[in-house]
Amino acid sequence: MSKIKKITGQPLFLPIFCMLLVMAVNIFYDLGSGRFAFNFFTVSIRNGVLYGRLIDILNRGSEIAILAIGMTLVVSASAGTDISVGSVMSLTASLCCMLLAGYGVASTNTLAVPLIVGVLAGILLACVCGAFNGFLVAYLNVQPMVATLILFSAARAIGLLLCNNLIVYVRNDAFKFFGGYLGFIPTPIVIAAICIAVVSLVLKRTALGMYIQSVGINKDASRIAGLNSEKIIFLCYIVCGLMAGIAGIVASSRISSADSNNIGLNYELDAILAVALGGNSLGGGKFNLAGSIIGAYTIQAITTTLFALGVSSDQAPVYKAIIVIIIVAIQAPPFNAWVKRLSAKKALAKGGA
Amino acid sequence: MDNKVILTMRGISMTFPGVKALDNVDFTLRQGEIHALMGENGAGKSTLIKCLTGINAFEAGEIRVDGIDGPVVNHSTLDAQKKGISTVYQEVNLCPNLSVAENLFIGREPKTKLGTIDWREMTKRSEKIMKDLDMQVDVTQNLEEYSLALQQMIAIARAVDMDCKVLILDEPTSSLDDNEVMKLFTLMRQLKEKGVGIIFVTHFLEQVYEVCDRITVLRNGKLVGEYPIADLPRVKLVAAMMGKDFDDLASIKSEETPKFSDEDILIDAQGLSHKGKIKPFDLKIHKGEVVGLTGLLGSGRSELARVIYGADKNQTGTLQVNGKEEKINAPIDAMKLGMGLLPDDRKAEGIIGDLSVRENIILALQAKRGVFRLLPMSKQVEIADKYIDILQIKTASRETLIKQLSGGNQQKVILARWLATDPDFLILDEPTRGIDVGTKTEIQKLVLQLAGEGKSLIFISSEIEEMLRTCSKMAVLRDGEKVGEIVEDLSQETVMKAIAGGDGNE
Ligand SMILES: Nc1ncnc2c1ncn2[C@@H]1O[C@H](COP(=O)(O)OP(=O)(O)OP(=O)(O)O)[C@@H](O)[C@H]1O
Ligand SMILES: [Mg+2]
Numbered sequence: 001m002s003k004i005k006k007i008t009g010q011p012l013f014l015p016i017f018c019m020l021l022v023m024a025v026n027i028f029y030d031l032g033s034g035r036f037a038f039n040f041f042t043v044s045i046r047n048g049v050l051y052g053r054l055i056d057i058l059n060r061g062s063e064i065a066i067l068a069i070g071m072t073l074v075v076s077a078s079a080g081t082d083i084s085v086g087s088v089m090s091l092t093a094s095l096c097c098m099l100l101a102g103y104g105v106a107s108t109n110t111l112a113v114p115l116i117v118g119v120l121a122g123i124l125l126a127c128v129c130g131a132f133n134g135f136l137v138a139y140l141n142v143q144p145m146v147a148t149l150i151l152f153s154a155a156r157a158i159g160l161l162l163c164n165n166l167i168v169y170v171r172n173d174a175f176k177f178f179g180g181y182l183g184f185i186p187t188p189i190v191i192a193a194i195c196i197a198v199v200s201l202v203l204k205r206t207a208l209g210m211y212i213q214s215v216g217i218n219k220d221a222s223r224i225a226g227l228n229s230e231k232i233i234f235l236c237y238i239v240c241g242l243m244a245g246i247a248g249i250v251a252s253s254r255i256s257s258a259d260s261n262n263i264g265l266n267y268e269l270d271a272i273l274a275v276a277l278g279g280n281s282l283g284g285g286k287f288n289l290a291g292s293i294i295g296a297y298t299i300q301a302i303t304t305t306l307f308a309l310g311v312s313s314d315q316a317p318v319y320k321a322i323i324v325i326i327i328v329a330i331q332a333p334p335f336n337a338w339v340k341r342l343s344a345k346k347a348l349a350k351g352g353a
Numbered sequence: 354m355d356n357k358v359i360l361t362m363r364g365i366s367m368t369f370p371g372v373k374a375l376d377n378v379d380f381t382l383r384q385g386e387i388h389a390l391m392g393e394n395g396a397g398k399s400t401l402i403k404c405l406t407g408i409n410a411f412e413a414g415e416i417r418v419d420g421i422d423g424p425v426v427n428h429s430t431l432d433a434q435k436k437g438i439s440t441v442y443q444e445v446n447l448c449p450n451l452s453v454a455e456n457l458f459i460g461r462e463p464k465t466k467l468g469t470i471d472w473r474e475m476t477k478r479s480e481k482i483m484k485d486l487d488m489q490v491d492v493t494q495n496l497e498e499y500s501l502a503l504q505q506m507i508a509i510a511r512a513v514d515m516d517c518k519v520l521i522l523d524e525p526t527s528s529l530d531d532n533e534v535m536k537l538f539t540l541m542r543q544l545k546e547k548g549v550g551i552i553f554v555t556h557f558l559e560q561v562y563e564v565c566d567r568i569t570v571l572r573n574g575k576l577v578g579e580y581p582i583a584d585l586p587r588v589k590l591v592a593a594m595m596g597k598d599f600d601d602l603a604s605i606k607s608e609e610t611p612k613f614s615d616e617d618i619l620i621d622a623q624g625l626s627h628k629g630k631i632k633p634f635d636l637k638i639h640k641g642e643v644v645g646l647t648g649l650l651g652s653g654r655s656e657l658a659r660v661i662y663g664a665d666k667n668q669t670g671t672l673q674v675n676g677k678e679e680k681i682n683a684p685i686d687a688m689k690l691g692m693g694l695l696p697d698d699r700k701a702e703g704i705i706g707d708l709s710v711r712e713n714i715i716l717a718l719q720a721k722r723g724v725f726r727l728l729p730m731s732k733q734v735e736i737a738d739k740y741i742d743i744l745q746i747k748t749a750s751r752e753t754l755i756k757q758l759s760g761g762n763q764q765k766v767i768l769a770r771w772l773a774t775d776p777d778f779l780i781l782d783e784p785t786r787g788i789d790v791g792t793k794t795e796i797q798k799l800v801l802q803l804a805g806e807g808k809s810l811i812f813i814s815s816e817i818e819e820m821l822r823t824c825s826k827m828a829v830l831r832d833g834e835k836v837g838e839i840v841e842d843l844s845q846e847t848v849m850k851a852i853a854g855g856d857g858n859e
Contacts, residue, residue: 205727206724206725206727207719207722207723207724207725207726207727207728208724210708210712210716210719211720211724213705213707213708214705214708214712214716217705217706217707217708218701218702218704218705218706220701220702221696221701221702221703221704221705222705222716223664223683223684224664224684224694224696224702224703225684225705225716225717225720225770226684226685226688226716226717226720226721227685227716227720228683228685285707286707286708
């Protein structure tokens with residue numbers, strides 16, 4: 001009993017357990033369809049680049065992983081979620097592509113402004129969006145869900161306006177790089193890795209991680225102890241916006257366009273799910289970044305697996321919803337109390353025997 | 354006393370990770386008695402109570418309640434309530450953002466014929482409850498509008514209003530003033546007459562001798578014994594709790610009153626005020642001086658200290674620190690000037706529940722250093738261990754979450770947090786709240802030692818006795834106004850007189 005409890009009590013138990021489950025499903029599926037059992041794990045080089053289902057998951061999961069970083073901090077500091085990240089991704093892509101192509105141009109091969117200008121402008125706008133959300137939540141005390149609902153509905157529309165209601169295509173190799181390949185590795189994997197590394201390093205080398213958790217757990221006490229609670233919450237939302245911006249550029253580069261209506265669609269849900277799956281309480285406070293990252297790739301693995309199993313993309317959300325329900329239930333206090341009581345009863349029975 | 358036994362707990366054991374909180378403890382409660390449950394911080398008093406009310410699951414033992422066949426295991430406070438056990442926990446656990454009336458009636462709201470909540474009836478009954486207790490409270494206001502003391506009284510009122518056979522009060526008087534304590538005692542005696550058995554936990558020994566009939570003492574999770582009150586005089590009680598002889602009333606202050614010169618003024622407040630709460634006041638605090646703030650409940654003792662610290666926004670007036678005029682906008686500004694504030698509401702403004710003891714201790718020091726200068730882990734460990742040792746904080750390890758500590762030990766951690774910042778001026782708002790006799794004396798000594806090192810302190814306590822033991826000057830407050838200072842001739846009498854409204858001498 002105590003051994004099981006030790007394992008299930010580990011902070012990374014939930015995400016790793018889910019990940020293993022998905023892998024097991026894949027192995028059985030491959031076996032069942034008469035393929036090599038570890039087909040899922042084989043990585044090969046085709047056309048000079050890495051190839052395989054695992055690589056595909058890491059690649060496609062990049063955006064969710066990047067978003068999950070920002071979402072983790074926001075959830076921790078403000079006990080609420082930023083539901084605008086998907087829309088902000090789209091807005092970033094729109095601004096970037098509009099600048100690169102020129103206003104009103106639907107398709108281009110040559111860049112109207114240097115690549116870096118477009119990309120940075122897009123990301124900067126995303127940061128501004130984050131700051132807007134952060135201001136509402138931290139300084140005006142608006143509920144995070146309500147505050148971010150504004151950009152959730154508006155950002156995509158603004159993007160569409162910027163693009164003059166067009167789907168702007170930027171067919172340019174330089175722009176394609178962010179969703180393409182760096183040598184033989186998919187660039188998104190590298191970008192996600194850099195984001196994760198930088199944020200982890202900052203959290204490790206500064207007191208920011210402790211500040212964020214402290215504010216998330218008890219805002220008033222943190223203030224008395226000398227922390228600027230508002231500023232810390234504000235900052236978390238800016239970081240969340242920044243991450244949404246980076247993810248937006250990657251997503252847009254993949255399809256060489258700014259498809260306002262589709263880029264980042266429902267990504268906020270995946271990001272929130274990644275955070276929950278990572279063993280983080282959506283009630284704020286303590287966070288576990290590694291958990292969220294594993295959670296993000298697990299979600300992508302689920303999606304990829306569902307597609308491999310032949311589930312259509314319309315139905316995939318149903319399965320995801322089932323997973324969400326299970327996770328939320330596992331985290332719910334009544335369930336915890338029930339498990340505790342069960343184990344206490346067992347211990348009692350053992351003691352009596 | 355041959356009263357009928359209404360509650361027995363036999364051989365109760367309970368283990369938290371790393372701590373045996375209760376080890377084979379017995380407890381018996383009789384009808385119409387007030388039974389004190391005593392012990393040092395972390396002795397297991399609250400845990401025993403929580404085992405009874407179902408918050409903690411005990412591993413071994415048996416509980417029997419009069420009128421119920423067979424052993425009883427409660428699963429929640431509500432469960433216990435249905436069996437006639439009503440509880441006021443150590444930490445007020447009401448809903449701050451609900452009205453007083455709602456808090457009084459949560460879970461048992463009066464209903465109309467349609468089955469909806471009968472708000473008028475609820476307000477009417479709430480008002481009656483408050484009036485019976487002689488409390489001036491607008492029951493439609495949110496609970497958070499009121500001070501911790503009033504919140505505590507409201508929690509008590511709620512528990513008492515429910516029909517019960519057993520009433521449990523876990524340190525209900527920790528933030529109450531003499532007046533409120535008297536009200537509570539009258540109430541307890543009335544219930545006793547009606548045959549209710551009351552379990553009373555407190556660290557105020559005088560209160561035990563005033564109302565209790567019987568004492569059960571715990572030490573380190575073990576039962577020391579059960580005694581009729583007459584068999585256990587104060588000295589013996591202290592010895593039973595601590596496991597050694599100890600004189601908690603011995604004088605600790607040096608006899609001669611220290612003299613301060615004007616060059617030594619550290620804090621000089623002129624016309625400092627807080628809109629709506631504190632009228633403009635002047636206050637000078639010298640280096641090495643301990644100033645007590647005293648006054649009735651709600652007179653603004655805490656608020657006045659908080660104005661200096663900038664804990665609440667809208668500070669007006671001028672404040673000189675070390676001869677220089679300073680403007681404090683947020684606590685961090687005050688900290689940079691060498692100040693510290695130990696707030697009175699430990700749960701709301703003190704502890705960061707889900708962080709470890711270590712993190713809670715170094716938090717203020719880290720905030721003072723700034724986000725980019727992270728204290729190296731080795732240093733954090735060193736500081737945490739140092740204060741765990743000095744203040745004898747009882748914790749399984751330095752990485753234990755602070756919320757898992759007993760109330761008194763949490764208080765010590767917060768004190769450690771401020772000591773770690775090495776402040777020149779420390780405001781202690783009820784620093785000994787919930788702290789056991791032995792440690793209380795240690796903290797009083799610490800206050801004098803800090804003063805001896807040339808640090809200035811503000812000391813606020815509901816216990817005048819305690820302030821007399823430490824302070825060299827007292828400021829008296831009434832209705833948010835500083836009405837006087839007592840420098841010479843500090844005694845229980847002069848202070849009481851000044852508080853009650855005789856003219857505070859100068
Ligand atoms: N939730 C918890 N998790 C782990 N340990 C706990 C928890 N609650 C209490 N303990 C431990 O159990 C022991 C007894 O704690 P308890 O709260 O019963 O003390 P107490 O007698 O009420 O002290 P105080 O006078 O300070 O309130 C302490 O050592 C404490 O650290
Ligand atoms: Mg206790």
